Amino acid sequence: MKNPPHIAIAGATGAVGIEMLECLADLKVPYAELTLLASARSAGKKVEFQGEELTIQELTPSSFEGVDIALFSAGGSISKEFAPHAAAAGAVVIDNSSAFRMDEEVPLVVPEINPEAAFDHPRGIIANPNCTTIISLMALAPLHKAFGLKSIIASSYQAVSGSGAAGIAELDAQVQALANGGEIVREVYPHQIVSNVIPHVDVFLEDGYTKEELKMLNESRKILAQPELGVTCTCVRVPVHRSHSVSITAVFDKPVSVEAARAVYGDGTPGVSLCDDPTQALYPTPLDTTGKNDCLVGRIREDKVLPNALALWVVGDQVRKGAALNAVQIAELLLKGPSS
Amino acid sequence: MKNPPHIAIAGATGAVGIEMLECLADLKVPYAELTLLASARSAGKKVEFQGEELTIQELTPSSFEGVDIALFSAGGSISKEFAPHAAAAGAVVIDNSSAFRMDEEVPLVVPEINPEAAFDHPRGIIANPNCTTIISLMALAPLHKAFGLKSIIASSYQAVSGSGAAGIAELDAQVQALANGGEIVREVYPHQIVSNVIPHVDVFLEDGYTKEELKMLNESRKILAQPELGVTCTCVRVPVHRSHSVSITAVFDKPVSVEAARAVYGDGTPGVSLCDDPTQALYPTPLDTTGKNDCLVGRIREDKVLPNALALWVVGDQVRKGAALNAVQIAELLLKGPSS
Numbered sequence: 067m068k069n070p071p072h073i074a075i076a077g078a079t080g081a082v083g084i085e086m087l088e089c090l091a092d093l094k095v096p097y098a099e100l101t102l103l104a105s106a107r108s109a110g111k112k113v114e115f116q117g118e119e120l121t122i123q124e125l126t127p128s129s130f131e132g133v134d135i136a137l138f139s140a141g142g143s144i145s146k147e148f149a150p151h152a153a154a155a156g157a158v159v160i161d162n163s164s165a166f167r168m169d170e171e172v173p174l175v176v177p178e179i180n181p182e183a184a185f186d187h188p189r190g191i192i193a194n195p196n197c198t199t200i201i202s203l204m205a206l207a208p209l210h211k212a213f214g215l216k217s218i219i220a221s222s223y224q225a226v227s228g229s230g231a232a233g234i235a236e237l238d239a240q241v242q243a244l245a246n247g248g249e250i251v252r253e254v255y256p257h258q259i260v261s262n263v264i265p266h267v268d269v270f271l272e273d274g275y276t277k278e279e280l281k282m283l284n285e286s287r288k289i290l291a292q293p294e295l296g297v298t299c300t301c302v303r304v305p306v307h308r309s310h311s312v313s314i315t316a317v318f319d320k321p322v323s324v325e326a327a328r329a330v331y332g333d334g335t336p337g338v339s340l341c342d343d344p345t346q347a348l349y350p351t352p353l354d355t356t357g358k359n360d361c362l363v364g365r366i367r368e369d370k371v372l373p374n375a376l377a378l379w380v381v382g383d384q385v386r387k388g389a390a391l392n393a394v395q396i397a398e399l400l401l402k403g404p405s406s
Numbered sequence: 407m408k409n410p411p412h413i414a415i416a417g418a419t420g421a422v423g424i425e426m427l428e429c430l431a432d433l434k435v436p437y438a439e440l441t442l443l444a445s446a447r448s449a450g451k452k453v454e455f456q457g458e459e460l461t462i463q464e465l466t467p468s469s470f471e472g473v474d475i476a477l478f479s480a481g482g483s484i485s486k487e488f489a490p491h492a493a494a495a496g497a498v499v500i501d502n503s504s505a506f507r508m509d510e511e512v513p514l515v516v517p518e519i520n521p522e523a524a525f526d527h528p529r530g531i532i533a534n535p536n537c538t539t540i541i542s543l544m545a546l547a548p549l550h551k552a553f554g555l556k557s558i559i560a561s562s563y564q565a566v567s568g569s570g571a572a573g574i575a576e577l578d579a580q581v582q583a584l585a586n587g588g589e590i591v592r593e594v595y596p597h598q599i600v601s602n603v604i605p606h607v608d609v610f611l612e613d614g615y616t617k618e619e620l621k622m623l624n625e626s627r628k629i630l631a632q633p634e635l636g637v638t639c640t641c642v643r644v645p646v647h648r649s650h651s652v653s654i655t656a657v658f659d660k661p662v663s664v665e666a667a668r669a670v671y672g673d674g675t676p677g678v679s680l681c682d683d684p685t686q687a688l689y690p691t692p693l694d695t696t697g698k699n700d701c702l703v704g705r706i707r708e709d710k711v712l713p714n715a716l717a718l719w720v721v722g723d724q725v726r727k728g729a730a731l732n733a734v735q736i737a738e739l740l741l742k743g744p745s746s
Contacts, residue, residue, distance in 0.1 A: 217711040218711070219559055219655050219709075219711055219712075221561035221640075221653035223563070223603045223642065223644070237601075241581060241584055241585050241600075242585050244581055244585070245581050245582050245584070245585030245586060246585060246586070256687055257691050257693065258693055260581075261577075261645065261646050261647045261692075261693070262646060262691050262692050262693045263563045263644055263646060263651055263691060263692060264691055265651070265653070265689050265691070265704070265705050265719045266687060266689060270684040270685070270687060271684075273707065273708070274664065274684045274705065274706065274707040275707055275710075283710065296710055296711040297710060297711065298655060298707075298709045298710040298711045298712075298717055300561075300653040300705065300717060300719065302563065302651075302653065304563070304603055304644055304645075305601065305644075305645050305646075306601050306602060306603060306645075307601050311603055311605070311642075313561035313605070313640040313642065313653075315559050315638060315655075317711070324614065344610040344611075344614045345610070347596055347606060347610060349605050349606060351597050351602050351603060351604055351605070352601075352602050352603060353597065353598060353601070353602045364605070365605050365614065365640065366614065367613065367614040367615055367638075368613070369559075369638045370615075370623065370636055370637060370638040371557040371558070371559055371636040371637065371638045371657070372559075372638075377638055377640060379605045379640065
């Protein structure tokens with residue numbers, strides 16, 4: 067791979083695509099060329115980035131000639147159609163959709179957790195995990211290393227940013243209608259989202275779980291390489307603009323205590339910080355992580371039901387660590403090469 | 407007790423007090439006289455109720471002469487001060503605060519669950535349970551009867567109505583500020599509540615749990631008469647006006663299945679209905695129960711972590727079944743007398 071590389075973003079006009087640009091700048095990822103790709107509808111639009119004017123180009127099968135790293139965030143069907151073209155043209159695809167996550171020949175990577183996996187990508191594709199899974203595992207992976215994670219029982223509080231720009235626009239419009247009178251219009255969500263919560267993210271499967279809830283199970287197993295990990299999850303959409311929160315009961319193989327868990331984070335865990343002092347009413351909220359790279363963990367307590375278990379609360383910016391940042395961190399990892 | 411009785415409401419101008427009036431009308435509770443009590447600040451205000459004009463009177467130790475049933479919802483310190491005066495005057499107090507809930511001589515009653523307890527009130531006081539506890543147990547008690555409840559792991563999504571009229575006003579004002587520009591003012595909650603969630607309801611205790619979370623443990627044990635019941639709870643405030651939701655993993659003594667659980671509710675469980683058809687994306691949301699008496703239960707699934715366990719989602723109007731309705735139902739129960 068050339069270094070500095072030619073980077074392309076497919077889905078550059080979406081909420082995550084725009085954030086990928088921010089993250090490239092934030093992380094000072096070097097590049098020789100930057101190509102922004104989107105649908106024909108957006109082609110020709112100009113984007114100002116780091117003092118340069120970039121023109122959005124239409125995404126086509128031949129968009130990837132000379133591209134080294136192709137960041138995809140334009141939905142699963144676009145990824146399925148175009149990622150193979152990008153890989154065939156010699157690019158390494160980092161795909162934010164769920165299209166390839168469970169493909170055995172596609173690694174599923176959180177750079178702080180399983181960076182080595184990024185370098186074994188036989189199809190030329192690396193998958194970015196589901197946002198709720200990334201944020202949950204940012205809290206759990208350091209504890210797993212110390213105490214051996216056995217199972218997870220989780221309930222999520224997911225922001226509308228998870229539905230992209232359209233989800234944010236729908237909440238905004240409903241806030242306006244609630245404040246100023248007017249009809250509450252629903253297009254993205256099956257129910258009103260302002261002043262409501264909806265226990266339904268992604269589609270329902272036969273066993274009554276949603277696809278989103280199953281992602282937590284399957285993706286956590288793959289990322290942690292723990293095929294026996296037990297995960298029960300209830301995914302809920304809440305009227306928050308961005309940043310997902312997850313309430314977790316985590317069960318470990320080894321005995322665990324609040325002090326020992328806090329000490330794990332205290333050792334400096336990259337990408338996740340402790341925000342946990344009940345005596346000062348200190349705990350993370352979605353607003354605390356909005357626009358931030360680090361996930362925050364708090365409310366660590368001994369679970370009152372299960373042995374060797376902790377209750378905890380983790381919050382992370384869904385658009386950043388839950389999507390764009392993680393993808394850009396994978397790109398950064400590829401450029402740095404495997405740590406020896 | 408006279409029947410029809412003389413009923414008094416202490417805290418008649420609060421969110422729950424106003425709803426108690428609605429519930430008295432809804433349930434057609436007979437009364438000979440109705441006395442509305444509040445602080446000196448509200449004394450003299452007029453309230454129109456069922457075609458009658460009632461004048462708010464100042465709550466004093468001598469307010470309860472001739473009163474048969476005194477409904478209290480003016481906060482714990484008012485209850486502690488005035489409930490003994492009401493009881494001494496011969497009234498049965500039904501107290502919505504947490505002041506007496508764990509008193510061994512005060513029954514803690516949900517009429518659909520432990521109605522018999524209401525008739526053993528040696529101190530002349532009956533306690534109304536915590537709202538999240540009532541709503542959770544409305545879903546769990548029928549399952550407990552069928553399968554034997556062993557433990558509960560719960561995460562709540564609690565509406566601002568739980569903080570009374572002030573909580574609702576704070577969310578309203580913040581919605582206005584978000585929609586129209588302006589400062590987000592915080593008085594009731596330690597953090598912005600609009601477009602945010604706050605994992606902090608009531609005060610923190612030494613073990614890192616909040617009082618609200620401990621109420622779920624202690625009150626559930628008392629109501630179900632299950633002193634060994636295990637409960638881990640994370641209570642979270644969400645930007646919803648009224649109706650609390652709870653995501654629950656419930657562990658049972660006996661084997662349980664989704665079908666068997668659904669059948670339990672199908673038999674007609676008073677006060678709680680099934681709203682659960684994933685094939686139609688049917689599940690309850692807070693808006694579905696707002697202003698309604700029944701709690702709704704959905705998202706019933708076999709838990710993927712624990713044996714003999716179900717994941718489920720219950721929603722109920724916090725001001726109604728979580729507070730005012732339950733208290734008025736206790737009054738109704740007292741008037742009907744114990745079932746023989």
